[in-house]
Amino acid sequence: MDNNYVIPYQVFIIFLNVSTSFSSELLQATRQGDMDDQYHLTDAIAHLTSKSMVGCLADCSSRLQCMSFFYNKDTMDCFLHSDSFIYTVPTETGAGWRFYLTEDVSGRCPSNNGFKYYRTLDLCYSINAPVPIDFTAIKSFCAVLGGELIRISSLQRQQYIQQVTAADPTQRICIQGTDSINSPNWTFDDGTPMTYFNWDESASEPDGGKGNLEIFTDYKWHDLGSPNGNPCLLICEKRRIT
Structure with missing residues (x-):
């Protein structure tokens, strides 16, 4: 051998x-x-x-x-x-x-399509290659994998995503959230109100009325329109449905 x-x-x-x-x-x-x-x-x-x-x-x-x-x-x-x-x-x-x-391999987070399971946060996630920002296409991609675009619903989730993407050179991460359902309030795609935010206040974020969210400079949040030509890191998640 x-x-x-x-x-x-x-x-x-x-x-x-x-x-x-x-x-x-x-x-x-x-x-x-x-x-x-x-x-x-x-x-x-x-x-x-x-x-x-x-x-x-x-x-x-x-x-x-x-x-x-x-x-x-x-x-x-x-x-x-x-x-x-x-x-x-x-x-x-x-x-x-x-x-x-x-x-x-208990069934909570099958590892097909690159999904990983972080038990502390009950987070089943898949980090995928950067794509041009088009939230319709991005959400469809996650749906095909049996998931949805990642929700950043707590400081702990924010910090964990920062940790696991720190070495990636992509400047932007697309995340779930919209002010189009119940403007000017922000909700997840199913209408659930969002309670955690990490706005870039130095850039007067959010501007409002743009409909989508990204993590940008220093992992601060910006609202943005879609589509646009900037690439973003695409992270899908499979939530536990209770």
């Missing part, structure tokens, strides 16, 4: 009892072979010692913030992260390091 052969992925499944709205969860850890011999220390939510990868996965499962982990079987080091590393590039290299991304 070629000693330089890289395993593209490797799957491990473990049943977990965690304190969420589920009585139990089923998580799957998938080894990302293209990140072998790399690891990342910055913003790790925990640094632990574990005798096995399965033990590291169990540690990850016990922390709702954990989405991924780096494990080295030789040193038994286990670094837990809340980032899916879609855009974040590991900053360290070393022999024996392996990176695993967790996936929910």
Whole structure:
């Protein structure tokens, strides 16, 4: 066998009892072979010692913030992260390091079409390639995936989206929200009133009457018309319907 052969992925499944709205969860850890011999220390939510990868996965499962982990079987080091590393590039290299991304296989957040599950916020999301701003097309794209354009409904969601997109060079992120249904009030697409905002007050936002929302400079919100030629990062989500 070629000693330089890289395993593209490797799957491990473990049943977990965690304190969420589920009585139990089923998580799957998938080894990302293209990140072998790399690891990342910055913003790790925990640094632990574990005798096995399965033990590291169990540690990850016990922390709702954990989405991924780096494990080295030789040193038994286990670094837990809340980032899916879609855009974040590991900053360290070393022999024996392996990176695993967790996936929910309980049915809450199927991983097809690139969806990831952040259990802390019960957020099932998919980050997609930038597209020209056209909210009709953007919302149709998310609907085809079985979801909708992401809602930023709390400071915690705002901060998490900032974290997972920090390394992406796209200046804009399209988000759900409109003042066209109950002007001048802002609602989500189904008419639910919005209660959290992060307006760019230095730019006198919102201007009003433009109908749509984007995250722009310094992750502040702007209202805008559609379509326009600027590209925005497209994030879809699958909400829990109660």
